[in-house]
Amino acid sequence: MSAAQAEISTILMDKVADWLNQSALAGHDLETLIKGFCERLAAAGLPLKRVHLSFSMLHPLYDALGFTWFRGEGLEVESFRSKPGVPSDRFLTSPYYHLLSNKLDHLRRRLDPSMPSEFPVFDDLRLMGVTDYMAFVLPFSGNTSQGMMGSWSTDSAGGFSDSMISALLRIQSHLAIATKMAVLTKLADNMMTTYLGGDAGKRVLDGQIKRGEGDTIRAALVMGDMRGSSKLAETSGREIYIDTLNQFFDAVAAPFNRKGGQIMSFIGDGFIAVYPCERHRSQSEIACQAALAAAHKATARMMDLNRRRKEKGLPDIKFGLGLHVGNVMFGNVGLTDRLTFSVFGSAVNEVQRLQTLTKKYPHSVLASKDFASYCGANSWLTLGNEELVGIKQKLTVLSPDLSGALALDEDGALEPIHGRMSDAEQVMLLHRDAARISAGDPSKIQ
Secondary structure, three states: OOHHHHOOOHHHHHHHHHHHHHHHHHOOOHHHHHHHHHHHHHHOOOOEEEEEEEEEOOOOOEEEEEEEEEOOOEEEEEEEEOOOOOOOHHHHOOHHHHHHHOOOOEEEEEOOOOOOOOOOHHHHHHHOOOOEEEEEEEEOOOOOOOEEEEEEEEOOOOOOOHHHHHHHHHHHHHHHHHHHHHHHHHHHHHHHHHHHOHHHHHHHHOOOOOOOOEEEEEEEEEEEEEOOHHHHHHHOOHHHHHHHHHHHHHHHHHHHHOOOOEEEEEEOOEEEEEEEEOOOHHHHHHHHHHHHHHHHHHHHHHHHHHHHHHHOOOOOOOEEEEEEEEEEEEEEEEEOOEEEEEEEOHHHHHHHHHHHHHHOOOOOEEEEHHHHHOOOOOOEEEEEEEOOOOOOOOEEEEEEOOHHHHOOOOOOOOOOOOOOOOHHHHHHHHHHOHHHOOOOOHHHOO
C-alpha cells in the first residue's frame, strides 16, 4: 500500500463520527450500533480484518457482552454468564491481561511471521492474515464496573499507518460515548425487568411512575412459598439459607416467568406471578392452562433438584403453590418517594390463602374451582370447601393430577452449572476489578 493509499479521509471519518452520534440519540441497541460502525469504518477505507469489542454490564445473569466483526462475514455476538471459575492460562497470557495488569491504555504489536508470538491469540490472527494489532481499554467513568475494551486488526501489508492509528484513536472517543449511551439504556431496561418484571418494567420506562397510576386487569394468579424456611434460617448460616432459597426460586419460580407469566414480586421466601388475560373465556383458558403447565414444570424441576440434593446428603426442599383467577389492580402504590409496582385486590388475598392451605392438605399445588374450570380436561381432585380468612364466600379447593410432572422435558430441566469462564468474560471481570489488581498478580482475579 502506497503512502497516498494509506491516508484516511478525515471527511469520511467525520461522517462515521456523525453517524455514531445520531445512532446514540436514536437509541440504537449495541448490536445495531457496532455492526453499523464497523461496516462504515470499512467503507471509509480502513483495511480492518477483525474488530473485537467487549462491554461490562450490570445484569443478574451476564457480566459482559462481546462483539466480534470480521470483514465480509458480519458480526458475532456473545453474552457471558456470571459464574465463578478459574482463569485460563490463555487469558493470563493475553494482550488484554497484559494491558490491564500494566495499567496501559493501548497496546500495539506488529505480527511478524518470522518471530515467535508474544501472545497465543496472535497465532490465530496470523492464520487470518493479520499483520498489525492494537488493543485498548476505555472506562466509561472513574467507576471501572462499566466500560469498553477492544482490539483492531488489519491484514494490510504495511500494517497500520500513522494515519490509520490517528483515525482509530480519534473515533474511539466517539464510539465510547455512543456505546455508553447504548449500554446505559440497556442497563436501565435490565434493571427494570430484573426488579419489576417485563411488563411492569416497560410501563415504568414508558412513564407510568406516579403513585396511584395503574389498571384493573384480569389474570391467572400464582402464589408460591418455600416450606420450612424459618427453621432453616435459625439452624443454618446465612450463605446456606440464601443458597437454598435461590435454589427454590430457580426450580419453582422460574417456570412462571415464561410463556406469558410474569413474576411481580418476591416476598421473603415466596413469590407472586400473574398471567394477564382479557375478560372473556378463551383468553382466561389460555392464561390458566399456561399457569397449570408451569406448575407441572415447577413440580418436576423440584423433584429433580431434590434428587440432586439427596445425592449430596441435603434435605428436600418442600413448597406450596396456589392457583387462582380473577380481577386485580395492577399499578403503583407506596410513598411519594418510594413506590412499588405490583398487583392488589381480593383475588390476590384469595390466592395467598389457597397457597397457605397446602400446609393443611397433603398436596403441594392447590387451585380454586374457578381456575380449574378454565383448564379443560385436566384431572382434578376436589378436596372441599374452605372458609378463607377475610373472604365472605367459601372457596372450593382442588388439586391437579401432577403425575405428568414425573418426566422433565428439555425446557423444564434445570440448567447445568458451568465452572469455567470464557476469555472474554474473564477480560470484563478483570476490567471490573482493575483497581484491585497489582501488576502480574493473577491471584487477585475473581
